[in-house]
Every structure is written in structure tokens, then in C-alpha cells.
Amino acid sequence: xxxxxxxxxxxxxxxxxxxxxxxxxxxxxxxxxxxxxxxxxxxxxxxxxxxxxxxxxxxxxxxxxxxxxxxxxxxxxxxxxxxxxxxxxxxxxxxxxxxxxxxxxxxxxxxxxxxxxxxxxxxxxxxxxxxxxxxxxxxxxxxxxxxxxxxxxxxxxxxxxxxxxxxxxxxxxxxxxxxxxxxxxxxxxxxx
DNA sequence: CTGCCGATTTAC
DNA sequence: TAAATCGGCAGA
Numbered sequence: 068x069x070x071x072x073x074x075x076x077x078x079x080x081x082x083x084x085x086x087x088x089x090x091x092x093x094x095x096x097x098x099x100x101x102x103x104x105x106x107x108x109x110x111x112x113x114x115x116x117x118x119x120x121x122x123x124x125x126x127x128x129x130x131x132x133x134x135x136x137x138x139x140x141x142x143x144x145x146x147x148x149x150x151x152x153x154x155x156x157x158x159x160x161x162x163x164x165x166x167x168x169x170x171x172x173x174x175x176x177x178x179x180x181x182x183x184x185x186x187x188x189x190x191x192x193x194x195x196x197x198x199x200x201x202x203x204x205x206x207x208x209x210x211x212x213x214x215x216x217x218x219x220x221x222x223x224x225x226x227x228x229x230x231x232x233x234x235x236x237x238x239x240x241x242x243x244x245x246x247x248x249x250x251x252x253x254x255x256x257x258x259x
Numbered sequence: 260c261t262g263c264c265g266a267t268t269t270a271c
Numbered sequence: 272t273a274a275a276t277c278g279g280c281a282g283a
Binding site: 119127147 | 275276277278279280
């Protein structure tokens with residue numbers, strides 16, 4: 068599968084969020100190549116109160132969001148979970164796409180041990196259903212943490228490739244941002 | 260330095 | 272339904 072190039076990422080976050088559906092995340096770690104198909108995304112932009120870089124406010128944490136599109140933004144939430152984002156748009160325009168969910172489709176066995184410390188075939192149907200259907204779960208399965216913050220997606224450790232052809236997708240309000248006032252009703256969540 | 264709270268998950 | 276658990280950030 069072809070690795071996505073810079074030009075894919077240097078566009079508006081909402082566009083990138085929609086087009087990321089069906090693409091494959093590839094993560095190389097400890098000699099393993101883990102793969103998962105993206106099934107759910109959310110867009111975040113500077114004009115949006117739910118965004119870490121709202122109003123172009125720059126902090127130590129969100130610094131990579133100001134980069135040119137094409138790197139990873141990984142942050143810790145609730146003190147214990149990592150969330151993977153894809154930085155989008157041009158340099159100086161802080162925006163990103165949160166990867167909220169993905170379906171395992173390559174080296175499930177290794178991912179299963181990362182997540183549940185047991186083989187994929189031993190998982191209950193409940194565990195399979197909840198394998199990587201949330202941002203924190205996804206990062207556990209793919210062995211992603213803040214050491215990958217700022218990592219180039221054009222590199223070899225973490226990147227995204229062309230994927231499945233998507234005929235249609237659903238749209239909704241973003242999750243967990245009730246504090247964001249008027250921005251909370253934006254339909255910037257996309258899923259299959 | 261203090262204190263609040265979050266782009267969540269899981270277990271009770 | 273609530274606990275777990277800690278870094279980021281604002282305000283003093």
C-alpha cells in the first residue's frame with residue numbers, strides 16, 4: 068500500500084478527517100508491523116473552542132499542532148491514556164484530526180498481547196468488539212505513547228497508507244467536549 | 260506554587 | 272455509575 072504523502076495532510080482538518088476513513092495506520096515496533104483501518108475521526112481547528120490550540124493559543128503541549136501537516140500529535144488524557152492525532156493544514160495553522168477508532172488488520176496477535184496480554188484467539192467477543200474502538204484503546208493496541216509526539220508520518224515508525232475505498236460515512240457531534248459551548252454542536256466527527 | 264479538570268476506559 | 276490517576280494550564 069502506498070504511504071500517504073505530505074500533500075494529503077497539508078489541507079483543512081475537516082477534509083483530512085473525512086478522507087482518513089478507511090486508510091491504514093501502520094506502526095512498526097519491536098520488529099512487528101501493526102496495521103489497523105481507521106473507522107472514526109474527529110477534526111479540531113484553531114477557530115474551535117474544543118481544540119487544544121483554540122484561538123492560536125500555543126503551549127508546550129500543543130506545539131506540534133502548529134507544524135505543517137504530516138506529523139503525529141500524541142498527548143496524555145485523564146492522566147493515563149494516550150490519544151493519537153494527525154497534524155493537518157499549513158504551518159502556523161494549528162489543527163489536527165483525532166483518530167478515535169480503528170479495526171485491527173495486521174499482526175492482531177501482537178496487538179492482542181499489548182492490549183489484553185493474551186492471544187487474539189483467546190479473546191471474548193466483548194473484548195474483540197472493544198479492541199481498538201476508542202482513542203486510548205487504539206494507542207494501547209498499536210503501542211503508541213507520547214514518545215511519538217512530533218513523529219513524522221512520512222517516516223518508518225508510524226505512517227498511514229492508502230486503504231479501502233469508502234462509499235459513504237456518517238457524521239455527528241464530537242465526543243467529550245460539552246464544555247466547548249457553541250463549538251460542541253459542530254458536526255466534525257466522522258465514522259463508518 | 261496551588262488547584263482544577265480533561266478530545267477516556269474499565270470495573271463494580 | 273464512579274473510580275482511577277496525573278500532566279497541563281491558569282491564576283496568584
